[in-house]
Amino acid sequence: MRNKVTTEESALYSFKRLYSSYGYTSFKMNRFEEYDLYANNKNFLISDNVITFTDTNGKLLALKPDVTLSIVKNTDPEKAPLQKLFYSENVYRVASKTHEYKEIMQVGLECIGKLDAYACAEVITLAAKSLELLDSDYVLDLSHMSFATQLLQEANIPHSKKAEIMTYIGEKNLHMITAACRENGVSEELTGMLVHLASIYETPDKAFSELEMLNINEETEKALMELRQLMAALRSSGIIEHIRFDFSVISDDRYYNGFTFAGYIHGVPRKVLSGGRYDNLMKKFKKDCGAIGFAIYFDALEQLLAEKDFNEVDTLILYDGDSDISVLCAQVNELAASGKKVTALRDIPKGLKYKNLLDLGGNRNG
Amino acid sequence: MAETMINVALPKGRLGEKVLAIFESAGYTCPSIHEQNRKLIFENEETGIRYFWVKPSDVAIYVERGAADVGVCGKDILLEYSPEVYELLDMGMGKCRMAVAAKKDFRDNTARSLIVATKFPNIARDYYLKQGREIDIVKLNGSIEIAPILGLSDVIVDIVETGKTLLENDLCPYEDIVNISARFIANKASYKFKYEAVTELVNKIAGYVESKND
Numbered sequence: 001m002r003n004k005v006t007t008e009e010s011a012l013y014s015f016k017r018l019y020s021s022y023g024y025t026s027f028k029m030n031r032f033e034e035y036d037l038y039a040n041n042k043n044f045l046i047s048d049n050v051i052t053f054t055d056t057n058g059k060l061l062a063l064k065p066d067v068t069l070s071i072v073k074n075t076d077p078e079k080a081p082l083q084k085l086f087y088s089e090n091v092y093r094v095a096s097k098t099h100e101y102k103e104i105m106q107v108g109l110e111c112i113g114k115l116d117a118y119a120c121a122e123v124i125t126l127a128a129k130s131l132e133l134l135d136s137d138y139v140l141d142l143s144h145m146s147f148a149t150q151l152l153q154e155a156n157i158p159h160s161k162k163a164e165i166m167t168y169i170g171e172k173n174l175h176m177i178t179a180a181c182r183e184n185g186v187s188e189e190l191t192g193m194l195v196h197l198a199s200i201y202e203t204p205d206k207a208f209s210e211l212e213m214l215n216i217n218e219e220t221e222k223a224l225m226e227l228r229q230l231m232a233a234l235r236s237s238g239i240i241e242h243i244r245f246d247f248s249v250i251s252d253d254r255y256y257n258g259f260t261f262a263g264y265i266h267g268v269p270r271k272v273l274s275g276g277r278y279d280n281l282m283k284k285f286k287k288d289c290g291a292i293g294f295a296i297y298f299d300a301l302e303q304l305l306a307e308k309d310f311n312e313v314d315t316l317i318l319y320d321g322d323s324d325i326s327v328l329c330a331q332v333n334e335l336a337a338s339g340k341k342v343t344a345l346r347d348i349p350k351g352l353k354y355k356n357l358l359d360l361g362g363n364r365n366g
Numbered sequence: 367m368a369e370t371m372i373n374v375a376l377p378k379g380r381l382g383e384k385v386l387a388i389f390e391s392a393g394y395t396c397p398s399i400h401e402q403n404r405k406l407i408f409e410n411e412e413t414g415i416r417y418f419w420v421k422p423s424d425v426a427i428y429v430e431r432g433a434a435d436v437g438v439c440g441k442d443i444l445l446e447y448s449p450e451v452y453e454l455l456d457m458g459m460g461k462c463r464m465a466v467a468a469k470k471d472f473r474d475n476t477a478r479s480l481i482v483a484t485k486f487p488n489i490a491r492d493y494y495l496k497q498g499r500e501i502d503i504v505k506l507n508g509s510i511e512i513a514p515i516l517g518l519s520d521v522i523v524d525i526v527e528t529g530k531t532l533l534e535n536d537l538c539p540y541e542d543i544v545n546i547s548a549r550f551i552a553n554k555a556s557y558k559f560k561y562e563a564v565t566e567l568v569n570k571i572a573g574y575v576e577s578k579n580d
Contacts, residue, residue: 139558172557173453201561244558248452264555269432270450271554 005133008105008298008305012088014133015107015296019086022126024109027085029070035060037069044069044255044281049094051101063092067108068293072281075112077289082113108295112282115290117226120259120277121233127263127275127294128239134304137266140242142204142230143249145257145276146223147214151194154216155186169198172248197247204231207245226258255281259292265304272300314340316354318347320361328360368414370563372556375429375437377422381460381548385438386417388457392570414563426451426551435556435564441546442525446486452557454568455550458575462527464489464543469514470536472521483513484523493523493543511535 005011016026038050044066051063064070067089075083086109095102107130111123124142131138148169152162161184168176174195181191193214200210208228215224227245234240249262256276263273275294282291298305315335319328328344335342343352374389376382386399394415399408409416420428425439430449438457442464464486474480479500484490487503494501504519511531513519525546526532526539550571557564 137559141558171451171453175456176453201557264558266559269430269553269555 006305008301011134011298011301011305012105012107015130016086016088018129018133019109019126022084022122024084024086024126027071027087027110029064029067029074029087029089031063031090032061033064033070035062037073038062038065041069041281041284043252046093049099051092051094064089065091065093067091067106067295068110068278068281071110072112072285072287072291075287077113077282077287080113082111082115082119085110085112102299105298106295107298108293110291110293112291112293113289115277115279115292117229117233120226120292121230123275123292123294124230124259124261125234125237125239127261127273128237128242130294130296131242131263131265131273132239134272134301135265135267138242139244139264140239140273141244141246141249141262141264142227143245143247143260144223144227145250145253145260146219147197147211147247148194148250149253149257150217150219150223151190151197151214155181155184155190155194157184157186165194166250166253169194170248170250172198174198201244201246204240204243204245211245223258230259251276253280255284261294263294263296268300268304270300272297311351312341312353313343314354315342315356315358316348316352317342317344317358318361319344320346323360331358331360367411368563370560371409371411371414371416372436372560372563372567373416373418373434375420375425375434375439376417377425377437377439377548378419379422381422381440382419382438384459385457385548388459388571388574389415389417392567392574394567394570429551429553432553432555434553435560436550436552436567438548438550440525441544441549442486442489444549444551445492445544446488448488449551450554451551452554453549453551455572455575457548457550457571458579460546460548462525462546464523464546465526465539466493466521466523466541466543467511467514467526467532467537468521468540470538472514472540474520480521481519482521482523483510483519485510486523489543490523511537 005014035052038045050065052060055061067087071085088107090103091106093102093104109123109126111119128140131140148166152165165177165180168180177194177198178191181194197214200207202210211224215221231240249260251260255278257280258277260276262271265272273294273296277292279290282289317331332342332344376385394413396408396410396415396417399417407416407418422439423443425437426443426447426449428434429437429451440460444453479502481502481504482490483504483506485506487505490503504513506513510522510524513522514537515535521540529539532538550568552564
C-alpha cells in the first residue's frame with residue numbers, strides 16, 4: 001500500500017502515536033502569544049506578517065505564526081536536562097503571494113536541553129519515520145550548516161553579501177554564486193568550493209568523499225565527524241537509503257547551526273517537513289543548551305490527505321414524508337453497523353456516487 | 367522509450383521558440399509541437415519530454431506548484447515572485463536589464479517620496495528600500511513608458527532591451543538595477559524524484575549553451 005495514512009485525522013493520530021512511543025510528550029499551548037516574542041525574533045519566522053490584536057487589557061497579542069518560539073520560551077533547561085516534546089497546533093500566517101490570512105495545521109517535535117549525538121539521531125530518525133507514514137517513497141535531504149557558514153566566513157565579506165550567497169546556495173544557483181563571489185573579490189578556490197557545496201546531491205556514501213574536499217578548518221572537521229557519527233547511528237534503521245546529502249538545505253545562521261534537513265514525499269510538489277538544530281536561537285533566549293526539531297506542514301499535504309471518496313457511499317437510502325421512520329432508522333443502523341457507508345436522504349444529490357440504492361419512499365413505491 | 371517523462375513549461379513567444387530550439391538541439395525533440403493545430407500540450411515518449419506553452423510570467427508558478435518539472439523564464443519573473451524553485455542554469459539568452467528610466471530632464475527631488483510606475487512592484491520596492499528612499503508605487507500592467515510623460519509617475523522601473531522604446535518616448539535610462547536573462551528552473555520535489563532525468567536534461571542544455579557561447 002503506498003499511502004499508509006489517507007486522511008488528516010489518521011495522519012495526526014499516527015504522528016502522535018509515533019512520537020509518544022519514543023517518549024515524547026505532548027505540548028499544548030495557548031492560541032495567542034504576546035506580540036513581543038515575534039517582534040524580537042522576526043527573522044526566525046517564515047513570513048514576517050503576524051496577525052495581531054489588542055486584548056481587553058490593552059496588551060498587544062498575536063495569533064501564533066510559529067510554535068517553536070513559544071516552546072523555547074517556555075522550556076527551562078535548568079529544570080529538566082533534556083526535554084522531548086511534540087505538538088499539533090494551528091498556526092496563522094499571511095500567504096506570501098496572495099497576502100491572505102491562512103490557518104495551517106502543523107505537527108512538530110522539539111528536543112531541547114543537553115543534546116548529544118544520540119538525541120540528534122533520534123530526531124532525524126523520527127523525521128524520516130514521519131515521512132514514511134505518509135508515503136514509503138520519500139526523500140530526506142540532510143545538510144550541515146557549518147560548511148556554508150565556514151566557507152563564507154573564510155570569504156570575509158559583509159553580512160548582507162553572505163546572506164545573498166546563502167540564498168543562491170539554497171537555490172542551487174551555481175552561476176549566481178560565481179557571479180556574486182567574483183563581484184566581491186572572493187578567491188577562485190573558495191568560489192569553486194561554494195559552487196561544489198551547492199551542487200552536491202548524493203547518497204551519504206558518495207557525498208563523504210566530496211565533503212573531504214570542503215573540509216577547511218576545525219569547524220568543518222567537526223561537522224564531518226557529526227555527519228559520520230549520525231550515519232553510523234542510522235545504519236540499522238533502514239532510512240539511510242532515503243537520505244541525500246544536500247547542502248542547499250540551509251536556514252538563517254543567526255538561529256540555526258549544525259544539522260538541517262528537509263523532507264519530500266512522492267506526489268507532493270513541495271517540502272512537507274523542515275527541521276534543524278537551533279542552538280543559536282536558544283542563545284538568543286539566554287538559555288545555555290542545545291535544541292533540534294522539525295515541523296510537518298499540513299497545508300502541503302492537503303492534496304495527499306484529501307478524502308478521495310468524499311462523494312461516494314455504499315448505500316443510498318431514499319425516503320420521503322410517507323416513509324416509515326422506524327424502518328428507515330433500523331435500515332441505516334444495520335448497514336452502518338455492518339461497516340458500510342450509508343446515507344439517508346430525501347433526494348439524490350448531484351454527483352453522489354453510490355453502489356446500492358434503497359428506495360423507502362412511501363409515496364413513490366405506493 | 368524513456369522511463370521518466372519530464373514536463374517542461376515553455377514561455378509563449380519569441381524567447382520560448384528559441385528555448386524550444388535549444389531543447390531540441392540537445393536531443394529533446396518533439397515533432398508534434400511543430401504541427402499546425404490548437405493543441406496546448408505536446409509529448410514525445412521516445413525522448414521522455416512533454417512540452418506546454420504558458421504565459422511567460424506564469425512559468426514560475428507552474429514549476430513551483432509541480433505542474434511542470436522544469437521551465438525557462440526570465441530572471442525578472444524570479445526576482446519579482448521569488449518562487450520556491452531551483453535556478454539551475456543561466457541560459458545566456460533573452461538578455462536585457464531591469465532599469466529605472468525617466469524623462470530626459472528628470473531631477474530626483476529627495477524632499478518628497480518618489481513616484482515609481484512599474485509592472486514589478488517587488489523589484490522596485492526592494493531596490494529603493496536598499497537605498498533608504500521613500501517611494502510610492504503605481505502598479506501598471508503595460509505601456510509603462512507613458513506614465514512619466516503624463517505625470518502619473520516620476521520614474522519607471524521596467525525591462526530595457528535596446529532602449530529604443532524609451533528613446534522614442536523621450537525617456538532615457540536613469541539607473542541600472544540588475545541584468546536579466548532567461549533561467550532554467552526546476553521544481554524542488556521533481557529534482558529529487560526525477561533526479562537522473564532532470565540532471566541529464568540540465569547537463570545537456572548546459573553543454574549546448576556553453577558550446578554556443580564559446
